[in-house]
Amino acid sequence: MKKRIMKINLSAFIVPVMSVIIALLIAxxxxxxxxxxxxxxxxxxxxGAFGSSxxxxxxxxxxxxxxxxxxxxxxxxxxxxFNIGAEGQMSMGALFATIAGMNLGGxxxxxxxxxxxxxxxxxxALWASIAGFxxxxxxxxxxxxxxxxxxISYYLGNYMVAGPLSVGSGTPKxxxxxxxxxxxxxxxxxxxxxxxxxxxxxLMAIVIYVLLEKTSTGYEIKAVGFNPYAAEYGGxxxxxxxxxxxxxxxxxxGLAGALEVMGLHYRYLGTLTSGKGFxxxxxxLIGQNHPIGIIFAALLIGSLRTGSNAMQFAGIPKHIVMIIxxxxxxxxxxxxxxxxxxxxxxxxxxxxxx
Amino acid sequence: xxxxxxxxxxILTFVVSAYAFKVIMVTDTGGLGDKSFNDGTWAGxxxxxxxxxxxxxxxxSYEQADYIPNLTKAAQEADVxxxxxxxxxxxxxxxxxxxxxxxxVGIDITPPEGSEYPNVMTFTFKExxxxxxxxxxxxxMTKSNIVGFIGGIPIPPVERFRYGFExxxxxxxxxxxxDVQILKGYTMVFDDPKKGKDLAMSQFAEGADxxxxxxxxxxxxxxxxxxxxxxxxxxxxDLAGLIDYYWKNGxxxxxxxxxxxxxxxxxxxxxxxxxxxxxxxxxxxxxxxFEGTFxxxxxxxxxxxxGVGISPMKYTKGLVPNSVIxxxxxxxxxxxxxxxxxPITQEELDSFSVPEIEFPF
Numbered sequence: 001m002k003k004r005i006m007k008i009n010l011s012a013f014i015v016p017v018m019s020v021i022i023a024l025l026i027a028x029x030x031x032x033x034x035x036x037x038x039x040x041x042x043x044x045x046x047x048g049a050f051g052s053s054x055x056x057x058x059x060x061x062x063x064x065x066x067x068x069x070x071x072x073x074x075x076x077x078x079x080x081x082f083n084i085g086a087e088g089q090m091s092m093g094a095l096f097a098t099i100a101g102m103n104l105g106g107x108x109x110x111x112x113x114x115x116x117x118x119x120x121x122x123x124x125a126l127w128a129s130i131a132g133f134x135x136x137x138x139x140x141x142x143x144x145x146x147x148x149x150x151x152i153s154y155y156l157g158n159y160m161v162a163g164p165l166s167v168g169s170g171t172p173k174x175x176x177x178x179x180x181x182x183x184x185x186x187x188x189x190x191x192x193x194x195x196x197x198x199x200x201x202x203l204m205a206i207v208i209y210v211l212l213e214k215t216s217t218g219y220e221i222k223a224v225g226f227n228p229y230a231a232e233y234g235g236x237x238x239x240x241x242x243x244x245x246x247x248x249x250x251x252x253x254g255l256a257g258a259l260e261v262m263g264l265h266y267r268y269l270g271t272l273t274s275g276k277g278f279x280x281x282x283x284x285l286i287g288q289n290h291p292i293g294i295i296f297a298a299l300l301i302g303s304l305r306t307g308s309n310a311m312q313f314a315g316i317p318k319h320i321v322m323i324i325x326x327x328x329x330x331x332x333x334x335x336x337x338x339x340x341x342x343x344x345x346x347x348x349x350x351x352x353x354x
Numbered sequence: 355x356x357x358x359x360x361x362x363x364x365i366l367t368f369v370v371s372a373y374a375f376k377v378i379m380v381t382d383t384g385g386l387g388d389k390s391f392n393d394g395t396w397a398g399x400x401x402x403x404x405x406x407x408x409x410x411x412x413x414x415s416y417e418q419a420d421y422i423p424n425l426t427k428a429a430q431e432a433d434v435x436x437x438x439x440x441x442x443x444x445x446x447x448x449x450x451x452x453x454x455x456x457x458x459v460g461i462d463i464t465p466p467e468g469s470e471y472p473n474v475m476t477f478t479f480k481e482x483x484x485x486x487x488x489x490x491x492x493x494x495m496t497k498s499n500i501v502g503f504i505g506g507i508p509i510p511p512v513e514r515f516r517y518g519f520e521x522x523x524x525x526x527x528x529x530x531x532x533d534v535q536i537l538k539g540y541t542m543v544f545d546d547p548k549k550g551k552d553l554a555m556s557q558f559a560e561g562a563d564x565x566x567x568x569x570x571x572x573x574x575x576x577x578x579x580x581x582x583x584x585x586x587x588x589x590x591x592d593l594a595g596l597i598d599y600y601w602k603n604g605x606x607x608x609x610x611x612x613x614x615x616x617x618x619x620x621x622x623x624x625x626x627x628x629x630x631x632x633x634x635x636x637x638x639x640x641x642x643x644f645e646g647t648f649x650x651x652x653x654x655x656x657x658x659x660x661g662v663g664i665s666p667m668k669y670t671k672g673l674v675p676n677s678v679i680x681x682x683x684x685x686x687x688x689x690x691x692x693x694x695x696x697p698i699t700q701e702e703l704d705s706f707s708v709p710e711i712e713f714p715f
Binding site for chain 1 (some may be wrong): 378383411412413414415416417418419420422423424425426427428431440441443444445448449452466507508509542543
């Protein structure tokens with residue numbers, strides 16, 4: 001029995017890793033086709049993501065929100081809801097964290113920071129539970145409703161920075177949040193800054209892991225995800241758990257937005273989310289919906305992104321990284337392909353040995 | 355001896371490449387291929403590169419959070435760093451003070467108050483003056499008496515285009531007793547041609563026959579919409595066919611381009627473009643840095659400095675009556691001489707009254 005569990009864990013780990021390797025191989029063909037050397041490209045990418053302390057900070061900064069949106073989507077998957085709305089929930093979280101952060105100037109950091117974080121999470125949770133409520137009450141599919149809510153939050157955010165919250169000239173933006181609501185900078189190198197946001201993100205991954213695996217609430221949420229009717233037969237309320245699952249998922253996405261405001265931009269910008277909510281979908285796929293796997297998947301995508309910026313300095317277009325990311329997701333989603341390759345090789349080897 | 359020569363050449367190439375004057379341009383999220391702003395700057399850099407034998411590279415940004423890391427990395431590697439686009443203002447003025455030995459050129463960037471550095475030169479443009487000219491032409495050419503304006507995000511440069519456009523339309527209308535109405539819309543992004551196209555289609559449906567856009571890469575969609583509609587109307591997409599149709603029926607459907615000369619994107623269906631000579635600005639920036647005459651501060655380029663203008667209307671000049679062209683040149687003169695001032699804020703636009711212009715012809 002124990003051996004079986006080990007095996008499952010191993011394959012959950014091998015499929016994403018193999019997918020990345022295959023994706024790098026396929027992308028290197030593309031790089032060759034545009035007349036560049038793939039080895040140099042990957043070297044530059046690696047150097048760009050981890051080569052210096054500044055690069056490393058950039059990678060961590062990029063990874064932080066991705067862990068959280070990955071968790072948001074992954075948690076939803078475990079509960080049987082497909083939350084495509086992480087983008088909108090993140091945006092709403094950022095917006096309300098900004099509004100809270102702007103007005104907390106009179107409070108010391110140990111009050112201002114938690115309140116700002118909580119308002120971001122709360123707004124994300126509220127925004128997502130609209131979709132959860134609609135699903136529980138009317139059966140409206142959360143894929144549709146969360147997409148709709150994405151657009152509402154998108155235009156609401158744009159309206160806020162162009163209208164009521166607008167300040168100064170330049171990019172449409174809100175005023176800065178109060179100094180006491182900013183996350184403290186722990187490492188600063190020129191204009192590149194690292195805040196403890198990453199620790200909050202990792203902590204959340206652990207919290208979600210414990211919640212899912214060690215508590216009865218998590219058990220109920222998973223049960224509804226596996227088989228809602230069986231769960232209901234067993235005395236678990238579908239409606240309650242769907243709303244709860246969406247709320248927790250949204251709170252995670254909202255936290256991603258709040259941390260972006262408190263640790264990076266210090267204000268709300270209309271374009272602040274820039275697809276990170278959608279990246280959460282691929283990250284939870286690559287991380288096999290496992291909170292700890294999601295941390296590594298987010299690090300993968302975060303370092304690819306950071307590395308791709310540096311890759312451009314060697315004259316290689318950043319879009320190569322989109323190709324790599326696309327192939328990885330394709331292979332992880334169609335994990336049978338990778339598994340077939342692996343088992344074929346095993347069989348083949350066994351045959352030779354005989 | 356041979357080995358020595360090879361060695362010498364190697365050393366020489368190393369020294370040359372290490373000391374080569376290097377320019378790196380960091381784009382905003384719009385990126386290269388917008389056929390207007392980023393492309394224009396890049397063209398200007400290329401001009402300087404060829405003239406002075408420099409090395410240049412372009413780095414595109416995915417998202418707002420990339421601006422600071424990209425500018426920092428560029429500053430570590432290059433002698434001149436370009437920050438292109440309004441959205442990069444904050445990032446530029448955060449990074450530039452950290453690298454006093456590197457020149458920074460900001461295109462379309464206004465320094466925030468109190469941040470003037472000797473190593474940062476920024477260029478802005480009197481968009482209102484360029485847009486005034488195309489507004490004037492649009493009002494002269496419209497047959498439905500409805501023209502459209504499509505902006506990206508209503509940030510100051512986009513709004514300056516709108517003020518000038520509205521003033522231009524108003525000026526022609528009053529001078530020639532025409533009642534021209536303006537439809538206005540915003541795509542709220544700069545990088546989604548689909549949004550530009552949708553908005554243009556809806557303005558055409560509301561009766562506009564000329565649409566001016568100031569919406570970055572969204573404008574590619576606006577131009578596509580004009581091309582599609584005009585082609586459907588005329589039953590042909592080639593330039594001669596479109597012009598024939600216009601002369602036969604006296605109507606057409608047009609887009610108006612922005613930033614660069616976009617007339618070529620759809621010959622015949624783009625009536626004119628309001629040009630910001632970002633290429634000239636970029637060229638000046640590199641040249642000054644290379645020749646050691648670099649001066650920090652903001653430069654504002656207008657009609658007078660030839661920093662903005664209307665495109666030469668390579669394909670459509672035959673459609674525009676000569677009298678309109680003559681009036682246009684007369685107006686450019688009035689602006690250059692400071693007799694006519696074109697509104698640059700909403701307040702100025704609201705209080706703008708058309709001056710008594712007596713054309714000497």
